[in-house]
Amino acid sequence: MEAQSQVQQSKSIESQLVITSPLDLLFNPRSVAIIGATPRENSVGGVITKNLLTKFKGKVYLVNPKYDEVNGVKYYKSILDVQDEVDSAVIVVPAPTVPKVVDECIRKGVKVAIIISGGLSEVGEEGAKLENELRRIVQNRIRVLGPNCIGVYNAFNGLDTFFLPEDRMGRPKPGPVALISNSGAVAGAILDWAARRNIGVGLAVNYGNKLDINEAELLEYFARDSRVRVIVMYMEGLKYPGEGRKLLDVMREVVSIKPIVVYKAGRTKAASGAVRSHTAALAGNYEIYKPMLRQAGVIEADNLTDAFDMAKALATQPLPRGNRVLIITDSGGMGIQSVDALDMRGLQVPELSESLQEILRKQLPPLAVTRNPIDLTGSATDAMYKFVLDTVLPTSYVDMALIIALMQIPGLTINLSNYIVEARRFNKPIVVVSFGGNEYVAKFENHLEENGIPVYHAPHRAAKALWALYEYAKIKGVVRGW
Amino acid sequence: MEAQSQVQQSKSIESQLVITSPLDLLFNPRSVAIIGATPRENSVGGVITKNLLTKFKGKVYLVNPKYDEVNGVKYYKSILDVQDEVDSAVIVVPAPTVPKVVDECIRKGVKVAIIISGGLSEVGEEGAKLENELRRIVQNRIRVLGPNCIGVYNAFNGLDTFFLPEDRMGRPKPGPVALISNSGAVAGAILDWAARRNIGVGLAVNYGNKLDINEAELLEYFARDSRVRVIVMYMEGLKYPGEGRKLLDVMREVVSIKPIVVYKAGRTKAASGAVRSHTAALAGNYEIYKPMLRQAGVIEADNLTDAFDMAKALATQPLPRGNRVLIITDSGGMGIQSVDALDMRGLQVPELSESLQEILRKQLPPLAVTRNPIDLTGSATDAMYKFVLDTVLPTSYVDMALIIALMQIPGLTINLSNYIVEARRFNKPIVVVSFGGNEYVAKFENHLEENGIPVYHAPHRAAKALWALYEYAKIKGVVRGW
Numbered sequence A, B: 001m002e003a004q005s006q007v008q009q010s011k012s013i014e015s016q017l018v019i020t021s022p023l024d025l026l027f028n029p030r031s032v033a034i035i036g037a038t039p040r041e042n043s044v045g046g047v048i049t050k051n052l053l054t055k056f057k058g059k060v061y062l063v064n065p066k067y068d069e070v071n072g073v074k075y076y077k078s079i080l081d082v083q084d085e086v087d088s089a090v091i092v093v094p095a096p097t098v099p100k101v102v103d104e105c106i107r108k109g110v111k112v113a114i115i116i117s118g119g120l121s122e123v124g125e126e127g128a129k130l131e132n133e134l135r136r137i138v139q140n141r142i143r144v145l146g147p148n149c150i151g152v153y154n155a156f157n158g159l160d161t162f163f164l165p166e167d168r169m170g171r172p173k174p175g176p177v178a179l180i181s182n183s184g185a186v187a188g189a190i191l192d193w194a195a196r197r198n199i200g201v202g203l204a205v206n207y208g209n210k211l212d213i214n215e216a217e218l219l220e221y222f223a224r225d226s227r228v229r230v231i232v233m234y235m236e237g238l239k240y241p242g243e244g245r246k247l248l249d250v251m252r253e254v255v256s257i258k259p260i261v262v263y264k265a266g267r268t269k270a271a272s273g274a275v276r277s278h279t280a281a282l283a284g285n286y287e288i289y290k291p292m293l294r295q296a297g298v299i300e301a302d303n304l305t306d307a308f309d310m311a312k313a314l315a316t317q318p319l320p321r322g323n324r325v326l327i328i329t330d331s332g333g334m335g336i337q338s339v340d341a342l343d344m345r346g347l348q349v350p351e352l353s354e355s356l357q358e359i360l361r362k363q364l365p366p367l368a369v370t371r372n373p374i375d376l377t378g379s380a381t382d383a384m385y386k387f388v389l390d391t392v393l394p395t396s397y398v399d400m401a402l403i404i405a406l407m408q409i410p411g412l413t414i415n416l417s418n419y420i421v422e423a424r425r426f427n428k429p430i431v432v433v434s435f436g437g438n439e440y441v442a443k444f445e446n447h448l449e450e451n452g453i454p455v456y457h458a459p460h461r462a463a464k465a466l467w468a469l470y471e472y473a474k475i476k477g478v479v480r481g482w
Helices: A002-009 A022-027 A044-055 A095-108 A125-138 A184-196 A215-224 A243-255 A269-279 A286-295 A304-316 A332-344 A354-363 A382-392 A415-426 A439-450 A459-476 B002-009 B022-027 B044-055 B095-108 B125-138 B184-196 B215-224 B243-255 B269-279 B286-295 B304-316 B332-344 B354-363 B382-392 B415-426 B439-450 B459-475
Strands: A031-035 A059-063 A073-076 A088-091 A112-115 A143-145 A151-154 A177-181 A201-206 A230-235 A260-264 A299-301 A325-329 A400-404 A430-433 B031-035 B059-063 B073-076 B088-091 B112-115 B143-145 B151-154 B177-181 B201-206 B230-235 B260-264 B299-301 B325-329 B400-404 B430-433
Touching: A022 A112, A022 A143, A022 A151, A022 A201, A022 A215, A031 A044, A031 A095, A044 A059, A088 A095, A095 A112, A095 A125, A177 A184, A177 A215, A177 A304, A184 A201, A184 A230, A184 A304, A184 B332, A215 A230, A215 A243, A230 A304, A243 A260, A243 A286, A260 A286, A260 A304, A269 B332, A286 A299, A299 A304, A299 A459, A304 A459, A325 A332, A325 A382, A332 A400, A332 A459, A332 B184, A332 B269, A354 A382, A382 A400, A382 A415, A400 A459, A415 A430, A415 A439, A430 A459, B022 B112, B022 B143, B022 B151, B022 B201, B022 B215, B031 B044, B031 B095, B044 B059, B088 B095, B095 B112, B095 B125, B177 B184, B177 B215, B177 B304, B184 B201, B184 B230, B184 B304, B215 B230, B215 B243, B230 B304, B243 B260, B243 B286, B260 B286, B260 B304, B286 B299, B299 B304, B299 B459, B304 B459, B325 B332, B325 B382, B332 B400, B332 B459, B354 B382, B382 B400, B382 B415, B400 B459, B415 B430, B415 B439, B430 B459
Parallel strands: A031 A059, A031 A088, A059 A073, A088 A112, A112 A143, A177 A201, A177 A230, A230 A260, A260 A299, A325 A400, A400 A430, B031 B059, B031 B088, B059 B073, B088 B112, B112 B143, B177 B201, B177 B230, B230 B260, B260 B299, B325 B400, B400 B430
Antiparallel strands: A151 A201, B151 B201
C-alpha cells in the first residue's frame, strides 16, 4: 500500500487540461484502470502495467483476480471493486472475456475503454461474433478504442499502452507531432525510430479494428489539442461505407487549423489483397483518393520518412509568403543538387540583384559565387554564412532558405548552428542539409533540431520539406497572390 | 632517419598487383612523393603528409625546401634530390609553382601527378593561363589527375590525398564500391557518410579540372580492378566537346563487366548556371542524356543515397533470373508498403501456389497470412522466418526476397540475422527492411551488412535496390526470356 500511494503521489498533477470530450479522456484521463494488469514483465499486460505504474501522471488501478498485491501495489478483482472514479480502462484480457469486462466498465461509469486484446473480428467468424456482441454492449454507453490495437502513447502525461518493452521500442520525447496509424506495428516502429532521431512525437494512436473511435474523430481531437502542431496519418484503407466522405470533410476542416500529412499505403492494385488481409479494410482506388486528398488540403507523403521530413518542417517553421528559395552552400555540387530538387517541386531559386551581389562580393572571398546558390566553397567559415544569412534572408528577394553545410570542411564549427538559429528572427522558413557521419556533423545537427531548425540528409528531402511549407501556405492563403 | 625507415618498413608490402597502365600507378604506386609536404597539421599539405606517413603501404618521400627533417623524417629540397624511383607525386604547392614542379617530376621520371593545388583555370584568366602552361609541359610525358582536386582514396593501401582531417571526414573500410566524383566536397562528404554507415568504399577519386585523366579512363581502370564490384559515379556535367560520346562508349563496355550506378546532378535548366560556376562544365540537356545513359546500360540513381542503396545490393547480391519477389514480414503494414513499392518499379509479388501455402499453414500460427506477402504478424519468431525462407526461397515461384523485420517485436532476436545470412545459399538476391532505432535494430542491421545482406530503412529503398539488380540482370542477359 505504501508503494501504491507513492506511485500515485509521484504523478497526480497534470489534470489542468479542461476536459471537453470523451476523446480528451482517451488521451488525458485523470485515472486509468488496467484490466488484465500483471507483474509478468514481458507479456503485453506486463509491459503496459509497468509503463503506467512508472510513467503515468495520474491514478492507476490494477485489475486482475489472480493477484491481491504485488510489490506493495494492490490488485482489484474487478473494476467494480474500485471505489474512486475511473476515467479510462485499458483492457488486456483474452478475447472471450472482453464483452464481460466492458460491461463492468459501463456499470462502473468508465468513459473510455482502450481494448488492446486481439482475437476478435480479425481472426475469423468466431471472433467476429464476439466483436458483434461487444458492439451491442457498447452502444454509445462507453467510447472504445480498438479492439486489437496498440492504443495510445502520450509523451506529455506518460499514458503509454504501447506494449513493446523499452529496450525494443524507444519512446520519443514530448513534441508537436501527433501520429494516427492504421497499423500498430508501424506505429511502434515509427516511435522507436523517432525516439532515436530525437523527433518529438507527443501523441500517437492506433485504432485497430475501429469498433467505435475512428480516424475522423481522432483528427478532430488533435485539431483542438494545442500541443499538436502537425498531424501525421498512416493509412492503409477504410472499412465502412461512407467513411471516406466523412473523413475528407473532417480533413478539410482540420487543415484550416493545422496541417495534416498523410501517407496512404496500399496505392497499387497489387497491394489491395494485402490491405484486405491486414486490417479487413478496402484500400480503395488511389486514383480516386489522390485528388480528393489534395482537394481537402492534405499534404501527401510518399513514404514514412517523407511524412516525418515534412512534419518536422511544418511543426517548426513559419509559412513562406512565396516560393523563392535562397541557397547557401559550402559545396557547389550540393548547391546544384538542391536547385534540381527545388525546381522539380516548382520552387524558385531566383538570381540575386546585382547590387545585392556587389554587397556580398565585397565581404566574401574572390572564389565565392554570389548569384544564388551562394557558394562559399571549401573556404567557408561560420562568419560567412552569418553574413550572407543576415544580408540576404531579410530582403524581399527570397521567401525561405535552404542552407547546406558540409561539416567536413575544417573552417566550420558548431557555432554555425547558433547563427542559423538566430536567423529565425527573420520569420522565414529555414531548413538545413547536412551530409556525413563524423561527430561534428552529429553535434551540429542535434543543436539545430533542438532549436527548431529541421535538418535533412539530402537536398531532395529538404526541398520536399520546403515544398510542404509552401503548399500549406497556399492552403492557408498566406502566399502573395493566392 | 630511424623514424623514416620505420615508417617505410611498416607499409612496404602490397605491391603484388601487376602494374599494367599509368592509372594503376595512380591508385597503386609503390612510392609517392608529396611535393609541398608539411608538418603543419591542419593545412591541406599537412593532412596529406600525415595520411600518407601513417597509412600508406609504400614508400613516401616528403618534398619541401623549407624543412630538412621533422620528427626524424627527412624532407627533400626538390623531387630531383630523391635517389630512388618515384611512381607518383602528390602536388600541394601554390598555383604559380605547379608548372615548375611538374616539370621536375617529368625530369625525375615520375609517372603520375595528383595535382591537388587549386587557383588554376577555375579562378579566371590568370589561372587559365597557368593551366595552359601546365598543359604544354605535361603533353603525354606524365599522367595528371586534377588540378584543383581532392585526389585519390584507396582503402586497400592507405593512399589518401583527401585533405580533410580524420575528425572531420571518416574513412570507409576497404570494400567493393568505387566512387568517381565530379565534386571533391561531395566525395569527401560521401566518404564520411559511408564510413559511419559501415559501407565499404575501397576506392574513390575526384578529377577536378580534368586537365588529363577523365571519367572514361577512370571507369576503364575500375572495370579491370578485381577489388571493385560496382562503380558509383557522381556527375554534374562534361567539359570538352566529344567527351559524352566517348564516355557512353566506355560505359557500355564497362557495364558488360560490372555495374555502373550514375547520379547525374544538374538535370534541370534551373541548375545549369550553377553547374557552370561550379566546375566550368556544361550540364548538358538531361532529356538527351537520360535515354543515352539508359541505352549504355548504366543504372541511374535519383540522388546520392539512392546511388549507394543500389550499389550495396549490386556489390553483394547474385543477379535474379526473373522479377518475382517473395516478401516475408512481421508487419502487415510494411508488407503493403513493399508491394506498392515493388509494383511501382515493375516487380511482381506472385501469390504462392495453394500446395505451398498449405505447407506453410501447417507450421505457422493461424493468424499468419501465407499468400505473399507472408505476414508472420507480431507473433513472429526467428524460427518462422527461417522456415519460410528455407521453404519458399529455393522454389521456382520466386526470384528474390525482400525481408521485413521490425525488431520492435519481442519474439525476434539477433539470431534472425544468421538465418537470413544462411539463406544466401539459395543464390537468390536478398534484401532486408528494418525500421526503428533501438540497439537490437542496430546490432541486427550491422550483422546482416557485415555478412553481405544489404539493409534498408524503408520499403521503397529496398524495392529500388531489387529493381537495380533486376535491371542489371536484364543487361547481362541472365533473366529468363531476355
